Amino acid sequence: MTPGSFETLEQKIASKTAAVGIIGLGYVGLPLAVTAAKRGLPVTGFDIDPGKISRLDAGESYIEAVDSADLVALKAAGQMGWTTDFSGLAQMDVIVICVPTPLTVHRDPDLSYIERTAEVIARHLSPSTLVVLESTTYPGTTADVMTPILATSGHLPGKDIFIGFSPEREDPGNAKFRTATIPKIVAGDGAEAGKLIEAFYTIVVDRVVPVSTTQTAEAVKITENIFRAVNIALVNELKMIFDRMGIDVWEVIDGAATKPFGFMPFYPGPGLAAIASRSTRST
Ligand SMILES: NC(=O)c1ccc[n+]([C@@H]2O[C@H](COP(=O)([O-])OP(=O)(O)OC[C@H]3O[C@@H](n4cnc5c(N)ncnc54)[C@H](O)[C@@H]3O)[C@@H](O)[C@H]2O)c1
Structure with a gap:
C-alpha cells in the first residue's frame, strides 16, 4: 500500500x-x-x-x-x-x-x-x-x-x-x-x-x-436505456394501430402530453432496430 x-x-x-x-x-x-x-x-x-x-x-x-x-x-x-x-x-x-x-x-x-x-x-x-x-x-x-x-x-x-x-x-x-x-x-x-x-x-x-x-450506477444507465427502448417500440406499435384506425398518432401524443404527470411523450421514428443496424454503437 x-x-x-x-x-x-x-x-x-x-x-x-x-x-x-x-x-x-x-x-x-x-x-x-x-x-x-x-x-x-x-x-x-x-x-x-x-x-x-x-x-x-x-x-x-x-x-x-x-x-x-x-x-x-x-x-x-x-x-x-x-x-x-x-x-x-x-x-x-x-x-x-x-x-x-x-x-x-x-x-x-x-x-x-x-x-x-x-x-x-x-x-x-x-x-x-x-x-x-x-x-x-x-x-x-x-x-x-x-x-x-x-x-x-x-x-x-x-x-x-x-x-x-x-x-x-x-x-x-x-x-x-x-x-x-x-x-x-x-x-x-x-x-x-x-x-x-x-x-x-x-x-x-x-x-x-x-x-x-458501481453496480447501482451501471443499473441506472441500463434502466434509462430500457425505458427509452420500450417506449420507442411502444409508440411505433401505436402508430401502426392508429394509422389503420385513421387516427393521427402525433395528435394523440400531443394530447396525451398535456397530462402533467405520469406520461412522457415519445415520437414514432425508424425504431431501435433500424438505428442499431446503421451503427455498432450503443448509447
Ligand atoms: N454516442 C452516444 O450517444 C452515447 C451515449 C451514451 C453512452 N454511450 C456509450 O459510450 C461509450 C463510447 O461510445 P461512443 O459513442 O463515444 O463511441 P465512438 O465509437 O464514437 O468512440 C469510441 C472511440 O474509442 C476509440 N477506441 C476503440 N478502442 C480503443 C482502445 N482500445 N483504446 C483507446 N481508444 C479506443 C475509437 O477509436 C473511438 O474513437 C459506449 O459504451 C457507448 O455505449 C454513447
Whole structure:
C-alpha cells in the first residue's frame, strides 16, 4: 500500500492539478475531454485511431458537439493534448474510459474494448490514480471485469488505486443539453473512491448525483436505456394501430402530453432496430 494515496489524489483534484487522461475520443470521450479542459483540468486524450489524432493535430473536430476553435485554443494554451502513445497513462492521475461497448453478432455485450483498455492501463498504471469507466455496460462490469484486470498492475484497488463508474448520458445533436449541463451519476468502489469521483466530476459538470455502488450506477444507465427502448417500440406499435384506425398518432401524443404527470411523450421514428443496424454503437 502507498501511504497517502487518497489524500494526494484528493488534493490534486481539488487544486485542478490532477492530470486527466480520457481513453477513446469518440462521441462521448472528445466532448468530455474538451469540457474538462475548459474547466481548468490538464487533459490528455488517448485513442488507438491515428486518423482521429491527425485530424485533432490539424485542429479539426470530427464531432458536431465540439468546436474546432476550442481544440485549437485548448491545445495552444497547453490545457489539452492527444496521442496514440498509451505509455503516457503513467503520468495520469485520473483516467476515464470511453471506449465502445457494441453488441456481438449474438447480441451479447462485447466487453473486449473495455478488457483491452483495462489491460493497457494496468501495464502503465501508477499508484494514487482514479480510474473511471463511462462505457455503457451491464451491472457488475466495473467490479467483476475491470477491477481484477486493473489489480494485475500490483496496485491494490481501494488502497493504492481508486475505481469508479459514471454512465455517459451524451445525446449527440441535442442543442439543449451538453456534457457540462447533463446531471452525472457517479459511484466509487468504496468510500474513498466515491469521494474522489464526486470531487472530479463536480469540477467537470454542473450537477453530480452520487449513488451507493458501481453496480447501482451501471443499473441506472441500463434502466434509462430500457425505458427509452420500450417506449420507442411502444409508440411505433401505436402508430401502426392508429394509422389503420385513421387516427393521427402525433395528435394523440400531443394530447396525451398535456397530462402533467405520469406520461412522457415519445415520437414514432425508424425504431431501435433500424438505428442499431446503421451503427455498432450503443448509447
Ligand atoms: N454516442 C452516444 O450517444 C452515447 C451515449 C451514451 C453512452 N454511450 C456509450 O459510450 C461509450 C463510447 O461510445 P461512443 O459513442 O463515444 O463511441 P465512438 O465509437 O464514437 O468512440 C469510441 C472511440 O474509442 C476509440 N477506441 C476503440 N478502442 C480503443 C482502445 N482500445 N483504446 C483507446 N481508444 C479506443 C475509437 O477509436 C473511438 O474513437 C459506449 O459504451 C457507448 O455505449 C454513447
